[in-house]
Amino acid sequence: MNTPSSHTTGYGGWPSPVSAQAVVQGSRGLSSLAVDGDFVYWVESRPEEGGRCTIMRRKKGQSGGEPQEVLPAPWNARTRVHEYGGRSMLINNGVVWFTHFNDQRVYRMVIGEAPVAITPAANVRFGAFELDAPRHRLICIREDHRVSGEPENTLVAIPVEGMSEGDVLFSCSSFVSAPGLSPDGKSVAFIAWNHPDMPWDNTTLWSATFAADGKLEGLTEHNPDTGESAIDPQWDEEGNLYVLSDRNNWWSLYQVSGTAFTLLSPQPENSETGGPAWQVGKHYYRIRQDGSILANVVQGAIGQLYLLDRKTGEMRVLTPESAAIEDFVESDSALYVIQDPQTRPGELIALSDLTADSPEVSVITTSSDSALSPAWVPTIQEVSFPVGENAKAYGTYFPPANPDVTAPEGSAPPLIVMIHGGPTSKASPTYSVSKYFWTSRGFGILDLNYRGSTGYGREYRHALYGEWGVTDVEDAVAGAQWLADQGLADAGKLIIRGGSAGGYTTLAALAFSDVFKAGASHYGVSDLEALAGDTHKFESRYLDQVIGPYPERKDLYIERSPIHHLDGFNAPLLLLQGLEDKVVPPNQSEMIFEALKDKGIPTAYVSFEGEGHGFRKSENIVTALNAELYFYSQVLGFDTAEPLPEIDIAGPGK
Template sequence: MGEDMMKTPYGTWPSPIDAALAAAHDGRPDWVGIVGEETWWTEPRPGEGGRRALIRRRADGHEESLLPPPWNVRSRVIEYGGRPWTAVAREGTPLVVFAHFADQRLYRYEPGGTPRPLTPLSPVGGGLRWAEPHIDLARGEVWCVLEEFTGEEPGDVRRVLAAVPLDGSAAEDRGAVRELTDGRHRFVTGPRLSPDGRRAAWLAWDHPRMPWEGTEVLVAQVGEDGALRDVRTVAGGPDEAVAQVDWSTDGRLLYTSDRGGWWNLYRDGTPLCPREEEFGGPLWQLGLRWFAPLDNGLIAVVHGKGSTRLGILDPETGEIVDAAGPWTEFAASLDTHGSRIVAVGASPRTAYEVVELDAATGRARALGARHRDPVDPAYYPEPQIRVFTGPDGREVHAQVYPPHHPGHAAPDGELPPYVIWAHGGPTSRVPLVLDLEIAYFTSRGIGVAEVNYGGSTGYGRAYRERLREQWGVVDVEDCAAVARALAEEGTADPARLAIRGGSAGGWTTAASLATTDVYACGTIIYPILDLTAWASGGTHDFESRYLEYLIGSFTEVPTRYTERSPVTHAERLTTPFLLLQGLDDVICPPAQCEELLARVQGQKVPHAYLTFEGEGHGFRRADTMIRALEAELSLYAQVFKLDVPDVPRLELHT
């Protein structure tokens, strides 16, 4: 320890990373694509009402937003969305098609002009929504996924592949949209056309399966009239999850399947690089890409166990050469053109940025949305990749971020407070990347541990399926195991442990507070709290049968739905908690929070409930994120008795 380090209690260290700074750097670039010689992507703009801007990086390196506010390039298909834009270069002037969040219509746009709608509005339910657009200039159409609501209930919906005329003739006429499939499957991904244009491939699945349980690979012939004929299933099934399908440059079918226990890449049914690694992931959005073929027959791949790398796979030898550079985590967003590969990468010292890899030279560089340190990186946390032991000796993966400050240290003998972060999904994984929300706490002297509990992706199908019918048990146990281990090894103060999470992580947080005695408080963010209500039309269609996997069939184990729900055990909530909820959330509606609050009334448990108009599932506006983060820190300050004068005091009610 340096002589100039000040001895100050944990949780009270002064930090240049305030809530406004963390909010301004929330989110990441996404949906990358190559248009001619240019690279395009979407990126968040928290300060502009949370919209997603479409960014164009010209060949000379200049970056610009193609569309001014309030244009918001974001699809609501399956509520979590999907790829919202596509473009083709035509004689130097791009033709762009994109989904606008406010009305979910597809628009056609040529830079310098005005966006013109291609699809109609619908007054029924959630309307008409579109994702994964692909421009077919020869036919004058946009091929994509259509999600169409047929009634007012969340389940009154159908999804098909559709072709939208580029001339705008369907802007007021639903009948002008040409349907390519018959709606026999509840869910579909966008069609991928073979290099000769004669075949199309896509994924499909049906309730009650989620896409990481089982999907089918469908292939059809494309007729001269643009109709799909002779549709047949060529891979996948109820117990085989195919995450992505595409074509090699020589017209052979490529897909990632977990039939061997890990998402591996297959060509015409043969594994190209069988490893205990993942070359795919959970399909929470339509259009995610973990691989992309190159013109020379090689394949760009995002792969790894836990953390992911960007590499180039030789399908003839099964060898992979990974990109050199500082990036240790890549998102499922890829595109290729010639020998160029564009992806989205990050590391514990850098936020996500657009990365270009030249397959010919092996040179990789940060191309767009480049990371720039908003503060001295000496304030960033220094994470540790850990594997803990859970019940029955099972492995529990986690990332631990100890308190870290370049000029402050705690008095001798003091142990730091720690917050356990439970990720959403729950079929998901938290990446090991620079997150200023984490740095907001660690730079003040509060440790953070992110837990990839049983059920998380990235560690094979068996690890993922630990949560089958065990949600509210395995996730709670694994988070508690990490918290207890940190306390027992002397890393964390056992009396100052907290837990927080959003969505499914909000469920884990609430269930942990109700069923364990590990935590002194918790932050519950847009949570699931009542399984019976959630399973009875209380959420959107995509996840409406998810609980059959996570809990079991409601008709067979109805009492399990009641017993596992935190609202059932509201009387066990005896520690302070903070509830944060968007009022426009259709995935985890505010009614869930309101029910919990009604049941804790009169129990004299200190708590606060903050709601945010205009926010849905996942906060996107800067002012919302600032208020939420400061409220969370104030909760910990009050419970852990920390002196934090620069943060507004959260009023706790009893």
């Protein structure tokens, strides 16, 4: 029934205040918390500055004033270790060390003074710094690209001043990550793994003490050949070692002594403290001085910060409104948390008096200058649906939400099935203006956590192994059809879209099924063989797990590559691609575009100069969103409420 202020308009053409510009305007990413002296620090990424990452700070306390920028443009605190980067700065006593994105050198900066390089100009990258104060050096990951073949990943020590490329401490594996120093500075622990494993497959926990010359001694391998994913080693004040492991199916916290892993209690059942280590330096828990634990606990799609009391067994959620936790750090006076709530933009908050039933919360900064009124934020629904043989998949349904419009009676909205990247990753139902761009125009969204996603245990994660391009496609098709059967989607206007690995699933779904009527691939894979032979070291053997070893199983690579199954493509396709992408090179999109164009399928290819794997520049994010809406309106036959920049669509009648 129409309200006096609404009018009836068909789904997809609803007028919306959520423009593509609104998605990036005044937006920023928040990460990498640190506390030093009277200040709390964080890294802030800015799409409106080409994705530049700056360092911000604010005084502690509710009267701390406005945030201040301490790293002026054009400095950019962002590492490219493992291509996906991670923690790129360290602060101690008013001194900042950071990796500058443009040259990947490490710089030392006294607050208020100009940064000074402490590593030489070379094709070498650094990240995940830990301060080894007794020896006046930084312990970190070094990725050396000067060697022939794949770069070398090592654990190194760099003097805090001067000029050095670092002294190698450990180099006995394909990869090394997550260094953690004991509070007394006597010990270090770190994670290592070898090809073909990924860090969520089979990693080794190492620890050692420091010899008089600063080298490692007493090197101990705590879990030889156990086939588990161990991540994020840390020490408590008494010198006890802890690590997260999925040996019980769920990433959980263990205390480690030798080869003995003791599961700590309490921890919520069927939940994970941890996640896939795409980036270096992320912490999922902290052991407090009283022995209690702060833990980033993930249950399915939802991540919340818990306080786990080992003495009383109490488990308390400290961030009840969060859908994901980015980072947290505790000081004497407060707990600082970067959280992504479900109904408002991400925020950096301070929690005081954790002993209270409801700790006092103050907001330091947010990830956006503005927020939509609640009427424009969809009321989400966590869903599960049957797939395969006696299995189920998960997702979040975002219904259309627009207080000014009513849809025609008896109609159902077009549905966008969104496929997250990875594929070892997950989608969380956080506040997302980029999703509301669609829901405010009358689109429904299924944010899919197909089999292979994280947050549901190791067995669910491994259900994709050997089945990429099969299981994920099956889940996308089943989810779309299930929502159509519920009357929540128009079966004639089902869309699939995704980026990177999600772009591959998008292409595979269009090649191997006829359920979807349109698709958009953001820097997606069309030729698995080409990807196997032309990608970076971190993921160079990833396909061994999710497809099979190459070239031994070349048959599977051909069988599941959309480029070899053009006869299956009948739905229109939009391809969006960064021209500097080293993870999924541009030729992947170019090949599929030329092939579909020759076949006569309506298709468009939009490329972006200067963009890598993922779009960081605000103008390119805007262009991509508008291009996608324009494409759907043209190929699905609906009018948009606003004029849009046209893109060239090849195909019949174009």
